[in-house]
Amino acid sequence: MAPITELTVGQVAMRSGVAVSALHFYEARGLIRSHRTAGNQRRYGRDVLRRVAIIKVAQEVGISLAEIGAALESLPEGRTPTRDDWNVLSTAWRDGLDHKIAQLKKLRDGLTDCIGCGCMSIDKCPLRNKGDRLAREGTGARRLVAPPLSRTS
Amino acid sequence: MAPITELTVGQVAMRSGVAVSALHFYEARGLIRSHRTAGNQRRYGRDVLRRVAIIKVAQEVGISLAEIGAALESLPEGRTPTRDDWNVLSTAWRDGLDHKIAQLKKLRDGLTDCIGCGCMSIDKCPLRNKGDRLAREGTGARRLVAPPLSRTS
DNA sequence: GCTTGACCTCAAGTTAAGTTGAGCTTGTAG
DNA sequence: CTACAAGCTCAACTTAACTTGAGGTCAAGC
Numbered sequence: 427m428a429p430i431t432e433l434t435v436g437q438v439a440m441r442s443g444v445a446v447s448a449l450h451f452y453e454a455r456g457l458i459r460s461h462r463t464a465g466n467q468r469r470y471g472r473d474v475l476r477r478v479a480i481i482k483v484a485q486e487v488g489i490s491l492a493e494i495g496a497a498l499e500s501l502p503e504g505r506t507p508t509r510d511d512w513n514v515l516s517t518a519w520r521d522g523l524d525h526k527i528a529q530l531k532k533l534r535d536g537l538t539d540c541i542g543c544g545c546m547s548i549d550k551c552p553l554r555n556k557g558d559r560l561a562r563e564g565t566g567a568r569r570l571v572a573p574p575l576s577r578t579s
Numbered sequence: 580m581a582p583i584t585e586l587t588v589g590q591v592a593m594r595s596g597v598a599v600s601a602l603h604f605y606e607a608r609g610l611i612r613s614h615r616t617a618g619n620q621r622r623y624g625r626d627v628l629r630r631v632a633i634i635k636v637a638q639e640v641g642i643s644l645a646e647i648g649a650a651l652e653s654l655p656e657g658r659t660p661t662r663d664d665w666n667v668l669s670t671a672w673r674d675g676l677d678h679k680i681a682q683l684k685k686l687r688d689g690l691t692d693c694i695g696c697g698c699m700s701i702d703k704c705p706l707r708n709k710g711d712r713l714a715r716e717g718t719g720a721r722r723l724v725a726p727p728l729s730r731t732s
Numbered sequence: 733g734c735t736t737g738a739c740c741t742c743a744a745g746t747t748a749a750g751t752t753g754a755g756c757t758t759g760t761a762g
Numbered sequence: 763c764t765a766c767a768a769g770c771t772c773a774a775c776t777t778a779a780c781t782t783g784a785g786g787t788c789a790a791g792c
């Protein structure tokens with residue numbers, strides 16, 4: 427069971443579950459990295475699987491590739507991330523994630539509360555922007571809006 | 580203080596915090612509704628503010644307009660939603676929201692665990708697809724992927 | 733040694749969710 | 763009654779995140 431050190435793009439695609447074209451795309455965006463064989467074919471180190479896993483999971487919860495890319499820059503290119511590398515990435519995202527979680531809960535509970543309150547009075551609906559007052563200060567549904575996730579850069 | 584019954588598109592834009600063009604867009608997609616004056620201008624009932632509030636909040640947490648639209652179809656066009664209307668919408672989304680919340684927590688805690696585990700062992704990393712085995716059954720990062728939100732239709 | 737499947741590059745197409753602009757109409761304030 | 767802000771429609775542009783396709787290369791089996 428000697429470990430296969432290098433993976434082809436097709437192997438990475440199969441194992442990570444993303445399309446080959448997406449891997450090309452991520453590479454063009456600098457999210458993952460490969461080196462080439464004599465015949466110009468990509469070869470990936472094992473760490474690429476972990477990177478792709480992070481990309482997928484982060485995307486799944488609504489983090490953009492740009493933000494993911496910024497965060498991944500804190501991981502050293504080419505070597506397996508260490509505990510400290512993860513630490514940096516994790517703490518950079520933690521606040522943003524906590525905020526998003528809070529927001530989802532607000533939406534969920536807001537809807538639930540609406541059942542309770544009957545929502546017949548627009549002034550009492552927890553989903554509504556309080557008194558439209560916030561509108562004067564700019565755009566957006568203030569009460570529940572999240573700030574962008576913090577960057578590591 | 581006689582209540583102003585009808586709102587112009589500009590007023591809705593100001594009070595809801597979304598652009599006029601976005602309101603046009605939502606209307607074209609059937610998410611909101613208006614009637615027209617003799618001069619072909621849009622007039623909105625008050626319920627549009629609540630609808631837009633829902634749209635914004637739902638979008639904020641990553642629900643697509645298509646899904647929002649499907650859910651909003653359960654709300655009667657033209658009248659203020661009743662307790663039961665909200666109930667339908669709320670329960671339709673609740674499970675999806677719960678799932679998304681769980682996923683965010685997984686990402687957050689996954690990253691945190693990675694700090695603990697050091698992630699030196701790829702087989703132990705909580706973010707990683709277990710043993711690549713799931714990959715055989717299709718695409719996607721199985722372990723943490725959410726199903727689409729349920730429809731009301 | 734040739735066929736076949738996996739790769740390569742680069743350009744163009746796709747979907748979502750709007751925005752921007754052109755050209756024209758409405759409505760309100762002086 | 764006229765200016766001009768606010769509306770209207772429709773088409774085209776934008777960004778993100780990919781996919782698809784054309785046209786050509788690499789490598790492993792028979």
